[in-house]
Amino acid sequence: MTSVPSIHGAGLGLRRALIPELLAMDAGAVDFLECAPDNWIDVGGAYGESLATLAERIPLSCHGLSLSLGGPSPLDGHLLRRTRQFLDRHRVALYSEHLSYCSDDGQLYDLLPLPFTDEAVRHVAARIRQAQDALGRRIAVENISYYAAPYQALSEIDFLRAVLEEADCDLLLDVNNLFVNAINHGYDAGQYLAAIPAQRVVSLHVAGHYDEAPDLKIDTHGATVKGDVWTLLEQAYQRFGPLPTLLERDFNFPPLGELLAEVEQIRSRQRATLVLPEVRYA
Numbered sequence: 001m002t003s004v005p006s007i008h009g010a011g012l013g014l015r016r017a018l019i020p021e022l023l024a025m026d027a028g029a030v031d032f033l034e035c036a037p038d039n040w041i042d043v044g045g046a047y048g049e050s051l052a053t054l055a056e057r058i059p060l061s062c063h064g065l066s067l068s069l070g071g072p073s074p075l076d077g078h079l080l081r082r083t084r085q086f087l088d089r090h091r092v093a094l095y096s097e098h099l100s101y102c103s104d105d106g107q108l109y110d111l112l113p114l115p116f117t118d119e120a121v122r123h124v125a126a127r128i129r130q131a132q133d134a135l136g137r138r139i140a141v142e143n144i145s146y147y148a149a150p151y152q153a154l155s156e157i158d159f160l161r162a163v164l165e166e167a168d169c170d171l172l173l174d175v176n177n178l179f180v181n182a183i184n185h186g187y188d189a190g191q192y193l194a195a196i197p198a199q200r201v202v203s204l205h206v207a208g209h210y211d212e213a214p215d216l217k218i219d220t221h222g223a224t225v226k227g228d229v230w231t232l233l234e235q236a237y238q239r240f241g242p243l244p245t246l247l248e249r250d251f252n253f254p255p256l257g258e259l260l261a262e263v264e265q266i267r268s269r270q271r272a273t274l275v276l277p278e279v280r281y282a
Helices: 016-024 045-057 077-089 118-135 156-167 175-185 189-195 227-240 256-270
Strands: 010-013 032-035 060-063 095-098 101-103 107-112 140-142 170-174 201-206 209-213 216-219 245-247
Touching: 010 256, 016 045, 016 256, 032 045, 060 077, 077 118, 118 156, 140 156, 140 201, 156 170, 156 189, 170 175, 175 189, 175 201, 175 209, 175 216, 175 227, 189 227, 201 227, 227 256, 245 256
Parallel strands: 010 032, 010 245, 032 060, 060 095, 095 140, 140 170, 170 201, 201 245
Antiparallel strands: 101 107, 209 216
């Protein structure tokens, strides 16, 4: 069994555009970094060396993009094998993927929602179990933002609960996605939080979004976190405790100091609770 660093506190996404600043930042500026292994497998040269250096300094979590857990085509066995090697090499404490699909005889370059049906529950849960077996570890699935669903025989929360139970996997709760979906689809985010099985939640994401209209929010990951999302994050901490929380930013990068100020906003909310739990995966 390989020892891995624990994941706790507040983290930041590892983006190539940020590497010089991440390498130069003060020790303890963030508690962990998160990267997409799909974008780093087989990367060598200066970027590969930088990743290895950062992974030695700061615990690493990984968030997959390309497995297409809900897709119709067989899971990519080669990608699973290479991902497992990457996770083992960098002693990754937590691996997550999206509860969605993104390929069918080729990448679609989007995270598309699944139909909320019993059949889809069985389909995606079997593939999650297959992925967990191939990776040799439990994984967490993330609730995605979506703007239209193919078919909804079940509510979103009932679909999510059924998948978690059938697959026996964990949940990466994206608080911004929950907020966006609640506004766009007209349900109560607090009631959704209350219905999530707390023992399944192992980490959280927060990010910025775009206000297209009062009843239409666009998940962008390209702006600062909005006040309503911070409030929902506080509610999530009250329900689940101050779990490891990642600040996501995919473009429109401000100076690193501004991102670290948002990381401190996460930490300040985590400090409002008594216990800082850790996630430790082998």
